[in-house]
Amino acid sequence: xxxxRGVALPTPVILLSVVAVVAAVIVFWVTGGDRDGTDxxxxxxxxxxxxxxxxxxxxxxxxxxxxxxxxxxxxxRGKVNVEVYNQTNIAGLAGExxxxxxxxxxxxxxxxxxxxxxxxxxxxxxxVMKREGEQLAADLGIKRTHVAVEGSMKGDRxxxxxxxxx
Numbered sequence: 001x002x003x004x005r006g007v008a009l010p011t012p013v014i015l016l017s018v019v020a021v022v023a024a025v026i027v028f029w030v031t032g033g034d035r036d037g038t039d040x041x042x043x044x045x046x047x048x049x050x051x052x053x054x055x056x057x058x059x060x061x062x063x064x065x066x067x068x069x070x071x072x073x074x075x076x077r078g079k080v081n082v083e084v085y086n087q088t089n090i091a092g093l094a095g096e097x098x099x100x101x102x103x104x105x106x107x108x109x110x111x112x113x114x115x116x117x118x119x120x121x122x123x124x125x126x127x128v129m130k131r132e133g134e135q136l137a138a139d140l141g142i143k144r145t146h147v148a149v150e151g152s153m154k155g156d157r158x159x160x161x162x163x164x165x166x
Contacts (some may be wrong), residue, residue, distance in 0.1 A: 075135040077105035081157035082136060085114035093162050097140065101160070104139045114161050116152075121166065124148040124159040133158050141166050 082101055086094035094111040102108050122144045125133025130145075136158050137145045153159045 072131070075132050077135070077139075078107055080107060080129070080132050080136075081109045082106045082160065083110040083112075083154070083157055084108060084160045085112055085162065087114040087116060087118055087161055087163050088165075090165060093165065097160065097162060097166060100166075101136065101140060106136060106139070106158075109157065116161070118161040118163055120144050120163050122146050122161050122163075124153055124161065126155045126157075129158060136160070 082098075084094045084098040084101065094113070098108040098111045121140075121142045123133045123137040123140070123142050124146050126148050130147075133145050137143070140160070142160070148155065148159060
């Protein structure tokens with residue numbers, strides 16, 4: 001005859017095991033569960049660096065902060081002279097765009113027709129007025145900006161050449 005013996009776990013041991021597992025799950029959930037004995041830090045290159053929990057912890061030096069760049073002063077539209085030229089057959093286009101520029105604060109000092117071969121609507125600027133030229137282009141919805149052409153354009157103002165309606 002075979003002896004049929006087994007191991008019967010006492011009820012308190014099973015109950016204690018269940019309680020321990022539940023407690024572990026709760027602690028894991030409350031703490032975020034992302035600790036594995038190492039402190040993980042993000043490095044500037046986007047990688048990770050680990051320091052073992054058993055290694056002595058060094059006091060971290062505060063990161064040197066670069067001085068915040070001052071926001072550039074807004075362009076003073078009213079102090080910038082603008083000329084608008086029409087290179088199309090659309091009558092009154094230069095006047096229409098000049099009016100739009102004046103409405104948003106630019107000082108339009110002239111409008112006329114342009115004879116040339118500018119490839120698309122463009123705001124030309126003297127080198128020292130690049131920021132102003134980019135702002136005028138943004139205000140008018142013109143995508144192309146370019147340094148002013150010496151001899152054809154004045155060096156103290158922005159020049160808009162229109163090749164089509166805005």
